[in-house]
Amino acid sequence: MDARALETLRTVGTQGGVTAAAAVLHLTPSAVSQQVALLQREVGVPLTGRVGRGLRLTPAGEALAEAAVDVAVALERARAACDEFLERPQGVVRVSAFQSGAQLLLPALLTRIEAIEGITLECTDEDVAQDDFVALTDRMDVVVAHRPDDGLGWAGGRAVRVVPLLREPLDVAVPHDHPLARRTEVRPEDLRDLPWIAVREGFPVATVLGAVGARSGSAPRIVHRVNDFHVVEALVEAGHGVSLLPRYTFGGGARVRLVPLVGVRAGRRIDALLRRDRAERLVVRRVLDELRALAVDIDTA
Amino acid sequence: MDARALETLRTVGTQGGVTAAAAVLHLTPSAVSQQVALLQREVGVPLTGRVGRGLRLTPAGEALAEAAVDVAVALERARAACDEFLERPQGVVRVSAFQSGAQLLLPALLTRIEAIEGITLECTDEDVAQDDFVALTDRMDVVVAHRPDDGLGWAGGRAVRVVPLLREPLDVAVPHDHPLARRTEVRPEDLRDLPWIAVREGFPVATVLGAVGARSGSAPRIVHRVNDFHVVEALVEAGHGVSLLPRYTFGGGARVRLVPLVGVRAGRRIDALLRRDRAERLVVRRVLDELRALAVDIDTA
DNA sequence: CGTGACGATGTAGCGTTGCTGCATGGATGC
DNA sequence: GCATCCATGCAGCAACGCTACATCGTCACG
Numbered sequence: 001m002d003a004r005a006l007e008t009l010r011t012v013g014t015q016g017g018v019t020a021a022a023a024v025l026h027l028t029p030s031a032v033s034q035q036v037a038l039l040q041r042e043v044g045v046p047l048t049g050r051v052g053r054g055l056r057l058t059p060a061g062e063a064l065a066e067a068a069v070d071v072a073v074a075l076e077r078a079r080a081a082c083d084e085f086l087e088r089p090q091g092v093v094r095v096s097a098f099q100s101g102a103q104l105l106l107p108a109l110l111t112r113i114e115a116i117e118g119i120t121l122e123c124t125d126e127d128v129a130q131d132d133f134v135a136l137t138d139r140m141d142v143v144v145a146h147r148p149d150d151g152l153g154w155a156g157g158r159a160v161r162v163v164p165l166l167r168e169p170l171d172v173a174v175p176h177d178h179p180l181a182r183r184t185e186v187r188p189e190d191l192r193d194l195p196w197i198a199v200r201e202g203f204p205v206a207t208v209l210g211a212v213g214a215r216s217g218s219a220p221r222i223v224h225r226v227n228d229f230h231v232v233e234a235l236v237e238a239g240h241g242v243s244l245l246p247r248y249t250f251g252g253g254a255r256v257r258l259v260p261l262v263g264v265r266a267g268r269r270i271d272a273l274l275r276r277d278r279a280e281r282l283v284v285r286r287v288l289d290e291l292r293a294l295a296v297d298i299d300t301a
Numbered sequence: 302m303d304a305r306a307l308e309t310l311r312t313v314g315t316q317g318g319v320t321a322a323a324a325v326l327h328l329t330p331s332a333v334s335q336q337v338a339l340l341q342r343e344v345g346v347p348l349t350g351r352v353g354r355g356l357r358l359t360p361a362g363e364a365l366a367e368a369a370v371d372v373a374v375a376l377e378r379a380r381a382a383c384d385e386f387l388e389r390p391q392g393v394v395r396v397s398a399f400q401s402g403a404q405l406l407l408p409a410l411l412t413r414i415e416a417i418e419g420i421t422l423e424c425t426d427e428d429v430a431q432d433d434f435v436a437l438t439d440r441m442d443v444v445v446a447h448r449p450d451d452g453l454g455w456a457g458g459r460a461v462r463v464v465p466l467l468r469e470p471l472d473v474a475v476p477h478d479h480p481l482a483r484r485t486e487v488r489p490e491d492l493r494d495l496p497w498i499a500v501r502e503g504f505p506v507a508t509v510l511g512a513v514g515a516r517s518g519s520a521p522r523i524v525h526r527v528n529d530f531h532v533v534e535a536l537v538e539a540g541h542g543v544s545l546l547p548r549y550t551f552g553g554g555a556r557v558r559l560v561p562l563v564g565v566r567a568g569r570r571i572d573a574l575l576r577r578d579r580a581e582r583l584v585v586r587r588v589l590d591e592l593r594a595l596a597v598d599i600d601t602a
Numbered sequence: 603c604g605t606g607a608c609g610a611t612g613t614a615g616c617g618t619t620g621c622t623g624c625a626t627g628g629a630t631g632c
Numbered sequence: 633g634c635a636t637c638c639a640t641g642c643a644g645c646a647a648c649g650c651t652a653c654a655t656c657g658t659c660a661c662g
Contacts, residue, residue, distance in 0.1 A: 001376050001379060001380050002304075003303075003304045003372075003376065006379060017638075017639085018638075018639055018640085019637085019638060019639080027621080027622095028621075028622060028623080029638075029639065029640085030621085030622070030623080030624095030639090030640070030641085030642095031620070031621055031622075032639095033639060033640055033641090034620075034621085034640085034641090035620085037640085037641095038620095043380065043383035043384075044383075044387060045383050045386045045387060048639095050628085050629090050638095050639080052629060052630070052638090053628070053629045053630060053636095053637060053638045053639075054629095054637095054638070054639085055638080055639065059386070060382075060383055060386040063382040063383065063385065063386070064379055064382055064383050066382070067375070067378055067379035067382040068379060070375040070378065070379075071304075071372065071375040071376055071379055073375070074368070074371040074372040074374070074375040075302050075304065075372055077368055077371065078302060078307060078365055078368035078369060078371070078372055079302055079344065081361075081364040081365055081367070081368040082344040082345075082346050082348075082361055082364065082365050083344075084364070085346045085360070085361040085364070086345060086346060318609075318610085319609075319610055319611085320608085320609060320610080328650080328651090329650075329651060329652080330609075330610070330611085331610090331611070331612085331613095331650080331651070331652080331653095332649070332650055332651075333610095334610060334611055334612085335611085335612090335649075335650085336649085338611080338612095339649095349610095351610080351657085351658090353609090353657095353658060353659070354608065354609050354610075354657070354658040354659060355608095355609070355610085355658090356609080356610065
């Protein structure tokens with residue numbers, strides 16, 4: 001029973017297909033298919049079943065993939081056991097973050113890590129839909145993800161560890177000459193009939209605006225759907241609508257005001273997502289520690 | 302980090318050398334040496350150190366070998382997870398037992414297992430010194446071993462599981478025409494100055510006779526050292542001395558009497574020894590269950 | 603104190619494994 | 633019904649891991 005093959009099976013499960021798994025593992029679909037076939041012959045139970053033109057794990061396959069998590073954890077723990085005998089943790093850690101989270105956290109994280117000899121950070125910004133954050137953990141060591149404050153958790157199951165970093169309030173962004181700009185706070189009722197700039201459906205915090213609308217009594221009038229907060233800011237600045245912007249991330253252009261929203265729970269939670277096996281790596285734990293400390297700094301600032 | 306290489310390292314540790322490990326793994330010493338060297342390069346810490354012409358694990362090596370246990374366990378658990386989806390457990394299980402234990406347990410175990418479709422038992426009798434039973438677990442799935450009743454446990458550490466099977470009293474074997482033969486029980490004092498037939502030094506239950514001697518006040522006079530109980534029986538029968546024989550195992554030739562010994566704790570414990578990873582295998586667990594049930598039958602008979 | 607034996611470890615050579623590239627077959631959607 | 637996408641089988645090739653042999657160091661014995 002090859003640990004590598006188990007890892008492959010697991011990836012086929014999480015990525016939902018041979019081709020996707022192959023991309024993550026830097027292999028050809030053929031290689032992945034062969035590994036799974038070999039594993040299947042070894043255990044004597046069908047592990048995958050065709051569904052349409054795709055492929056899904058059978059219950060046996062799921063069980064094996066589940067067990068594969070523990071194998072991966074044990075292997076990483078073994079490596080960590082040796083690293084304890086090295087003076088300092090070393091290696092490269094791949095960190096991904098959604099755009100605004102990257103802007104908020106990655107620069108400071110990099111300076112913190114730079115001070116530590118031997119750790120190399122490979123950063124990426126990944127803007128994916130809410131449901132796709134978990135799948136990123138196959139490619140990345142640490143995935144900084146966000147979700148609505150009221151939302152449920154992440155659907156990674158036992159295989160991914162969720163580390164809460166901070167809660168960031170969402171404020172109402174209005175042009176500096178807008179009637180609401182001088183207010184110290186606004187309530188949902190104040191926002192009725194305003195033109196909204198929202199994020200695209202399915203993306204994190206898309207649901208928050210809906211909650212605000214429900215609280216105000218009428219569905220918000222969405223005039224644009226823009227994911228990049230800088231573009232949003234530019235649009236708000238030019239008077240094309242109002243929006244919800246995360247408080248800490250917002251750069252603070254003078255021509256856009258952020259007004260706290262009260263009377264409704266408007267915020268996002270920023271979490272670090274990582275596979276349990278990756279979490280065993282000493283360097284990863286070190287980076288994660290820095291990330292948590294950094295989040296605390298921001299939260300208490 | 303290759304699970305196979307970890308297994309190899311572990312075997313080098315338990316077997317105490319490259320050559321011995323190679324024999325167990327059915328490899329050449331060169332292959333074992335290369336695997337360890339590769340592992341060492343990967344982790345960047347020395348795992349082995351020369352001691353004399355031999356070789357021992359460094360602390361880092363010990364730590365890694367320890368962690369390797371969990372890897373092996375996780376792998377076997379993965380296999381077991383699939384086997385759950387097969388109707389019946391199947392596979393071959395290698396069982397070893399010391400001579401008299403084999404005689405006592407293996408025939409009945411085989412008949413029990415024969416009733417189960419798909420399980421094949423490969424039995425061996427292995428007469429080794431007390432300290433060498435644990436090392437057998439590398440080659441065998443289940444090792445039936447024995448130790449003095451008062452002795453300490455087994456020195457396998459976290460890696461081997463010890464399953465107690467039964468306690469067998471050691472009786473005094475005398476010729477049928479010996480003065481003690483008509484007694485219903487004897488005390489240590491009664492045994493003073495008798496000629497003893499003992500097992501070779503270092504072999505299990507060798508220490509028991511010493512305890513009996515200590516209790517009687519004078520060291521026993523050992524005239525022969527014979528390991529095989531049948532030979533012992535023949536010697537006793539011919540009047541060449543008395544001995545201690547296990548009660549259940551003793552065939553009961555009419556010309557030799559077993560007399561219970563009171564006033565001193567004379568017995569041996571029969572345990573099943575197996576590596577924790579092997580213990581995860583479904584078939585192994587099944588065989589072990591039968592073995593335990595069998596032992597209970599004997600104990601209560 | 604030299605000699606023989608044993609044990610670990612390099613090196614050369616070879617077989618096997620596992621990969622890529624391409625072709626095929628099945629299922630979907632426009 | 634055709635184009636597309638996906639999984640899979642097959643041929644070829646590279647790389648890995650094994651064996652066999654040689655070497656070096658250490659220990660026992662004369």
